[in-house]
Structures are given as structure tokens and as C-alpha cells.
Amino acid sequence: MSRTPSGAGSPGAAPSKLDTVEHAAATPDIEQPWAELGLKKDEYERVREVLGRRPTGAELAMYSVMWSEHCSYKSSKKHLRQFGEKAPHSDALLVGIGENAGVVDIGQGYAVTFKVESHNHPSYVEPYQGAATGVGGIVRDIIAMGARPVAVVDPLRFGAADHPDTKRVLPGVVAGIGGYGNCLGLPNIGGETVFDACYQGNPLVNAGAIGVMRHDDIHLAKASGAGNKVILYGARTGGDGIGGASILASETFDDAKPSKRPAVQVGDPFQEKLLIECTLEAFAEKLVVGMQDLGAAGLSCATSELASNGSGGMRVTLDDVPLRDSTLSPEEILMSESQERMCAVVEPEKVARFLEICDKWDVIATVIGEVTDGDRLEIYWHGEKIVDVDARTVAHEGPVYDRPYRRPQWQDALQADDANALPRAADSAELRAQVLKLVASPNQASKAWITSQYDHFVQGNTVLAQPEDSGMLRVDEETGLGIALATDGNGRYTKLDPYTGAQLALAEAYRNVATTGARPLAVSDCLNFGSPEDPAVMWQFTEAIRGLADACQVLGTPVTGGNVSLYNQTGEAAIHPTPVIAVLGVIDDVARRTPSAFAEEGHQLYLLGETAEEFGGSAWSQVVHDHLGGLPPKVDLERERLLADVLIAASRDGMIAAAHDLSDGGLIQAVTESCLRGGRGARLVVPAGLSASTFLFSESAGRAVVAVPRSEEARFTGMCGARGLPAARIGVVDGDAVEVQGEFSLPLSELRDAYEATIPGLLA
């Protein structure tokens, strides 16, 4: 490759000369590659204004990554404030938005932290490592809070199931999630897999993790107390994951050096497992003042955030950072996103013990700096000062944009294209064929091929895992206290109406938690959208946030934190707006959980809630008519609350043997899944006033199907009546077929073949 002559285009001056603070002050006019690093002209000017001089190369590197959309939330910040402003009062929230992850009180002295993050773009470029490091990153967020990670979940979106590239991306993503999570010893208890052509070229790989701790063990990411030591521990720092910095690498160094480093990081789950154990041991011995994981923006982020959250001052000697590659420049060291690294702030007299614990676990740990008085973050290299900034300006005072947003013109036409007008099955034979086609469609079919690549059992506390409505874990072996987590999102609904679609995602996750018998407590979100520079996308984004914040208020479940992923688009075509919502619930005794399997003959089937003709965005409209139009199902949040109350009470008092939420695919999908899981058939009767198609396929929200033992029937229907929840008896668990009286009968074996063959057929 040819190299530009020294000077122009390099972050500092000639490569031989270190760009120190002093040098930067003396050479204000040197051209700097701010545009290549992703800064806008006015952002670069702002940096100069903040510093009162031009930034050094190292400072430019830090500002460019920390002021990126990914780290600064500059397009979304303005709107995300609603989650705080509209937050319902909740005694359960111990730590709110802004920390590595929110913390929720689940009683008996236990606290839970949970979060979902996106790793979309890396997973498209390199599916295995992209997905694997997504798991690694979210797990480090959890341990930085002082919690032991106890489970992971993986909400995934891919392009069309039969597209050749899906066969490249999906198996790699699944193997990466499994490879990393299995090796960490974390059960994978939930998630989703959705296919839609809109995600072609933009798969969504969201990774969620849950951690449990005692109240006393909550730790926040801050550095305070002058003289306290800053310890970097974990993996050595390498040249991997220097995203926007590839330009730095290619313009600062000699021809002999590799110029392009992979922008996707490479994960080492074994190293992370050691990090978990030694971090928790250090926490247990109360050795830690502050803790931060190294994720996006690596050391730039960890040092500036720790300092900014604390008293502000920190001095770091970059030469002390253990390296994999001794030729790395200080800019690269600051920007490297090498995985499996953590940063701890430790009082001087506790440093020796901290290092001893790291040594026990064979983890490399190095003191790289200390907390200082004042508000300056100073970084030294070869004895010279290369960074001298106010940490807050890097970490928390980045640009904030109020991007224009506008309801797109096509929205009206999309909503006018009413799915309820689509032709229904003409006769019973066609209806039967539609059911088979639905349950065999990639989105509705069994995902066992995927989930069987994940360990569900490790840690020995998994009470429920996919394909149950929510994953459930036992937290306390003595009392049976447990937690449940569900993640949901429906891009089709959200495309039709972003406000309602986001609320439906929340309602479904909330319902899924309640269906298993747990009480929903708190929400986390992962908001996946297209480019914020497109006013139509920005409108979808603002509407979705407004919908979510409003709904959280009604449901009484605060948002504890979240993640935003923008720019999910190829050219002009954005993905469906896809807010993925995670709801955490608590259950007093996991022995009371409600499974989804219809396991006993004679149990009476009740449909809870009301069914209307609602096909907009439905699986039926997609599978049978390849159609997306009209309005999504209506949301009634008070009804969702009531349904949840009934499901939780029924679980606690042992009134129901099984329950399954109704969502995409409608009643017939839920009944099919519960029958196949329990190995029992069901006889169903279409209620008066409903067409068979509406009964089977409509996706009205606020519904669940439950199996009630005869002995509990009177008590259960009495409770529904007293509380005003519609409950219609629609059939009985019986035989070895799913039979809709007067319409058709489908033997379980035929349903099972249809349901289970699709995914292996496409991917195996």
C-alpha cells in the first residue's frame, strides 16, 4: 500500500513525533482526520472549543468513539428521557437508568439486574464472533454491577428463512451464542427467532443477561477517592475491534505494519469465565470501590466514565497496559475493543489482595493509574502527557441532536390496506390446510434446532426455558423465590403503527411473564431501528418510545435501562422498526409455576380475554396471503393487567394446570404448541358469534388459553366472573389429535411433522 506523506491526514504530526498535549497546543493548524473517525465538522469544532486547543491524536480518538451514536445516544437521548419522566412509582427499582444495568428488588434481600443489548452489525459481518462477543459484553455489564450472571436470552431476527445468506448468518450466530454462553456456564432460558426479508443484510442479534446479588452487593461504576488505584484486569489489549480507528492505523504507521485490523472483536469465553469468578470474589471481600467493564470504546470509555461518575480526576499510564501486540499506538490502545477486560478502582491497601485473587484465577491484572483530585483525566505515554481533558466532556457531555421526524407519507396507504378484508378459507379442507401451513411456517415452527444448541441446565436452577412463555429461574433454594424473564417484539405490528406496536411488544412480554405465574416488575428494552437521519425512521422511533413510556406507566413497570441500535438499514431500506422488550417478573415459590404443556386428559380449556377480527400484521396474513397492511391489534393495558392478575392468582392457588399466551399465530398456534409439548390432543368448539378463521387465527391482544382441572373449574370461573375477565370454555384436553368440531381434525403426528421439520430442513 502507498502511504500519504507525513503530516497531512495523520492525527498528530509526523509519525516519529508523539502528539503530546504540549505539541497540540503549539501546532493548532495541523489537519486532523476527524471526518474519517466519524465526527461531524461541528462536533470537531466543539472538541476544540472544549479543550481551548486542537485535540491530540489520542484525545481525538477518545472523543470520536465516545461521541459516536453507539456510545453517546446523541440522536435518541432527547426521547429516551421519557422513560424517566413517565416512570411509574415502583418500590422495586434500586438503581435506575444510566448505570451499566438497572437493579430491581425482588424481595428477601435479593436484587436482580438485567439488560438486553444489540450486536447487530458485527454479527452480520462475522456471525460467530459478532454474536459471541455480544453475549460477552452483556455479561460483563452484569458482573460490573456486582451480580453473579445466572442466565442469558437471545432475541434474534434474520432475513427470509430460505434466503441463501440466512444459511450463512443464522448457524454462525447460533453457534456463537452457544459457544460463548455454554462455555461461561450460563443457561440460555429464552429468546426468539424471527424471519423477515426486511432483516436481510441487517440481522438483529440482541443478547440479554440476568444477574442476581444481595442488596449490599450493588456496585456502581465510579472512581472516587484520590489515591485509589485503577486496575485493568483480564485479557491483554490487542488491535482487534478498532472500528473507526482503522483509518488511524493506516495513516499513522509504517508500511511494514498490518494496516487494517478486523473491526469485529474475537471472543475468549474461558477468559470471561475467569473474569466472572475473580470479579465476584473481589466483590465478596469488599475490595472494590468502583467497577466498569470494557466494551465499546474500550479504555476510552472505561477511564472517562469511571472518572466522570466519580470525583472526576484520574491519571493513567498507558505504557502499563498489557499488550498482545507491542507495536500498538497509544490511540489504538485507547480505542481497542479487545474483549474480556475489566477496570476496577481499589483502595491502595487492598490492591495486594485484589491482585492475589486475580493471580489465583490466572488473570492478568495491572495497576495502570490512580484517582486524583480535580476533574482532569490525564493519560501519559512514554512519560509525556497525551491526554488532558475534563472527563465529563468525553463521557457525558457529548452532542445531543434533535433530529427532524415526520410521519411518512406511505403510512396512510399501509394502514388502509386492511388485512381484515383478506379472503378466508372457503371450506374446512382449506382451513385445515391453512393451519398446517401456519404451524410449519418458519416463524411459527419449532425452534428446537436452535435452542438445543444452548445449555439450559447448567447452574441447576432452570425451572422453565424456551419454548415456555418465559424463562424461569430459582433464586433461593430454601424459600423457592424465583424470577421470570420474557423478551418480545413484533416488527410487523410496529411497522403498521409504531406507537401501538411498541405497546404490543411490552404487553406480550408482560403477559408471558404472568402466564408462567410470575408478577411483572420491570422492563428493559433494545430498540432496533433504521437511520435516525431519515425523518420517517425518526418518527417511528419517537412514536415507539412514546408508546412504550405511556404503557409502562399504566402497567406500573418502570424501564430500568436499555440499548438503542440505529442505522439498521441497507441503502434506503430500513428494517421494520423493532423494539424488543424484556420484562422481568418475580414469583414467590417456583413450585407454583404454570407450564404451557397440556399434560392431562379431561382438563377443560378456557380462552381468557376477548377475540375480535384482528388480522393486521398477523402471522396468518403473512403466511397465507404474504400481506402486511392495516392496523395491528388494539391494546387494552387495563385488560392486560387484569389478565395478569388472574393468571398469577390462578397459579398461586393451584387452579390451573397449564397456560399459554396468545400472540402471533393466534389460538391455533398456542393450542398446537401446548398439545405437542404435553403429548395430548384437544377438542375445540368454535364459540358462538365467531367465525372459525377469527377464532383460530386472529391475534387480538390480552388473551391466554388455560387448562383447568375439573375439580378447580367452578373456583376458577368464579374468580374470572368476580373480576370481570371474560373466560369462555372452548374445549377439552383429549385424544391424540387437535380437532375443531365441525371443521377438521389434525392428528398430533401430522402437526408434529409440520411443526418440527421446517427449521432443520432449511438449516441442517
Next chain:
Amino acid sequence: MTVRPSATATDGSAGRPNVRIGVVTFPGSLDDRDTQRAIRLAGAEPVPLWHKDRSLGQVDAVVLPGGFSYGDYLRAGSISRFSPVMGTVVERAREGMPVLGICNGFQVLTEAHLLPGAMLGNEHLHFICRDQKLRVENAGTAWTTDYEAGQEIHIPLKNMDGRYVADERTLDMLEAEGRVVFRYAGDDDSTGYPPTEQASPNGSLRRIAGICNAEGNVVGLMPHPEHATDPLVGTGRTDGLPFFTSILRTFVEGAAA
């Protein structure tokens, strides 16, 4: 076989020996705590052992748990086998101390040459996690006396490198000496993987899921009995509990005799 309890302090209240079972933690061990729980549920006392310690303390038996020791980047179990604790485990195993290797522990036992054969990557090249049906072939080992020969049980299987291989002579010897302890039985789980040549979930030769040494004190298997000991979690079955009650009985009856 005879197993002599080495350190059977009596539990005052019940008057029965307090059986102590060590569980080794290697860096990267994952099911160590779960194994300790299973031992407790069976009524014995779990004793955590650390890979860097040569001493096994006063334990009567040792379990090498599942996981990915040292990341298993080279070959599963190949590094753990050289850890200080394994030197003592091998020594004591040769003297007759019962040793159970589960999953990664089984891999370590083959690497340490306490058991013959080796483990390769699953034939379908995927990690596999499912509830697996097994047939008990030998109910006479230190770890299987509470089963009956021919009994079918369900034990969770979860591994990447679970394909048992050995040369024909070794396989014939194992069969002839009754040292195949468990065999994969049937394929009643719908994970969507194509049935493998030998109708085992990972391509193991002769559907071998677990084996023992000639003396019957060292047993290794790929499935995880510790995850089938509590009806509330995992698959909801307790088919794995007899592993731990068997070893308890071995010592209780040994002490009584």
C-alpha cells in the same frame, strides 16, 4: 469390587458414616456447584477441591465435573490432566478410590488414561443439549449399584465433544468385560438433528455413553446425572440421583460390613 472407606467419621445423630465426596474445580469448570448440590441432595457431604492443590483432603471419592476446563481450546481435558490435583486423583484412583467423571470430567479421565478411548467433536458438529434416554448396562460399579441392569433412564446431555471413539480391540474388550456402563437408547428427543450412523446423539461408537475401568471404581459418562436430581428444575426428572446414592451406599455398606 471392594471399596474401603478411608475417612468415615461417623455422623453422631444418625450413627451412619459421613461420606465426603470431593468435587474438583478447574478453571472453566461449570457444573461444579451443581454436582455439589446433587451430592448434598443424596445425603453425602460435598467437598470443594481446587485444581492447584495436590491434597484431596479427607475425601472418600471424587467427582470431576462438567464444563470447559482451560477453555478446551486444545483438546477437551488435555490440559486439566496435568493439573496438580490430577496427579493425586490418578494415584488414589489406582488404589481403588471411586472417581466419577461427568462430561468434561469423562474427557479428563480419558486424557489421564484412567479410562480408555477418546472423545471427538459431535458428528453433526453442533453443541447438543437435550434430555437423553440411556440404558444402564452395568449396575455393579461404585456409582451405579442403585440402578438395575437394563433399566432405561433419562439424563440431560449437553456437550460439544461427546463422540466416544476407541479402536475395535478396545471396544471389544470393554464389551467383553462388561465395562460399557451406559448406552444411548433411542432418539426420542425432537431436536431436528439427523439420526447419526450409530443412532447415538453424537456419533459415539457402539452408542457408548459411559464406561468404567477394569476395577469398576472409575466411571466416566457424557450425560449429566447431577442435572436430574431435583424435580423442580431441569427436565423435572430425578433419574440421576442414584449415581450419588449408589456411592453413598457403597460406603455405608462398606462401613457396616
